[in-house]
Amino acid sequence: MSSPYYGNAGGGGGGGFSRSPYGSQESPSGNTRKAGTHSLRPVTVRQVVQSDHAFGDAEWQIDGSDAPSVTFVAQVRGKAQQATNTAFSLEDGTGQIDARLWSDSQDPDTAAGSEIENDVWVRVQGTIKEFNKKKHVAAQRVRPITDMQEVYYHYCEALSVHLELTRGQVKGGGGALTSGAANVHAQVNGPTNVSSDYTMGGGGGGTANNYAHMPALDRAIMQFIESSANSDGCHLTAISRAVARPGVTAEQISLALERLSDDGHVYNTHDDNHFQSVNMS
C-alpha cells in the first residue's frame, strides 16, 4: 500500500508521504487529507489574523490544518488604488486585515476592484501572506456581496468547519461538542441529517477519531471493518448488515465503499466483495 498515489496526504511543509496517512498520530491534525493542497477554507478575519505557520515557506495553518486558500466576508473600511494593485482594509467584526487585489495583467487599464466602495460588504478569496511580520491577504477575487444572507451564511459555514476540525476530532467520543457542529449543519442544511443515526466512537476504539471528518456512514463502515479484525477483510453483506439503519440504502453503502476505496482507506482482498482497512494487516 505504500504507493505514492495513496500516501499523498497533501500535508504541505515536509512534503512526501507517510506510509499510512493515519499513522502520523503525532500530527496535531489527522485531517490533512481533507484539507488538501487546494482546499478553500471558509474563515473569519480573526482566524486569518491568528493563523500561524511553522517556518517561512510552510503552509499557513488554521485550527491545526493547512489553509492554503481562504475565503471570508468583510466590510471595506479603506481602499488605496496603486499602479498594479488595489489595497483594501477589511473588517468583519472579528478582526481587521489588509488585502491586496492585483490588476488583471490582460487588462491593465482597469484598476482592480475599482467598483468596490467603502463600507461595502465583500466576499474575498485569497491566500495568506506575511511581509515585515504583518499579515495580509493576496486576493484572487474580491466581489461585492449583493445578497446579505451570504454574510450570515458565511459565519455559519466558518463555525461549522472550525468545529469539525477542532472539537469533532479531539473529542470525537463526546457527544456534546460534536453535536454543536451537527447543529450548525442542521441549521444550514435543514433538519434531514443521516448522521444522527450513528453514534461516534462505537466499535473503532482508539482509531475512531481518525475518521471523525468522514460522513457518518463512511465512519461507521471503517469502524466496523476495524472492530471485526478479520485478516481477510469483511464481506459486503456483513458490512451492510452492520451499518444498516433506516433510510440507508444498499446503494448508499456501495457508494460509500467506493469512496473509501478511492480515498485509500479500504482495499479489496480476495475478491471485489471483501474489504479491508489499510490500517489492518
Add this chain to the structure above:
Amino acid sequence: MDRPTPRINSKRMQYYVGQVVRMTGKLLRVNGDTAIIESTDGGNVEVRLSRDSHLSDPIVEIIGHVEDEHTLKMLTGSDMGSDVDLQTWDTMTELMHKFPEIFMEPDQAKPL
C-alpha cells in the same frame, strides 16, 4: 477597530455597557436623530443615530457604543437588505457566544 466588535442581541445589552458592539435588527421607526430597532431576539433598542447615518433598508446592522441597557449610540451602520432571517441570525449570535474563539476575544463572549 483593534478589538473585535461582538455581535449581540437586545438581552445582552446590559452586559456590554461602555463597549462597542454590533447589532442586527429590523428598523422599526426613525424619529429625528433616534431610531428604534427590533433586535434579532425581539427586544427593542433605541439607537442614537450618527449624524451621517443613511440607513434605508428594513434590516440594518448597527455598530455602536452601548450607553445603557436600552440605548446604543451609533458609530456606523450598514444596510442588510430585507430578507435576512432574523431568527436564524439570533441563533447564530448565540452560537458565536458559545464558541467565541473564531469570533471575538474570549472575555468578550457572554453565553447566556
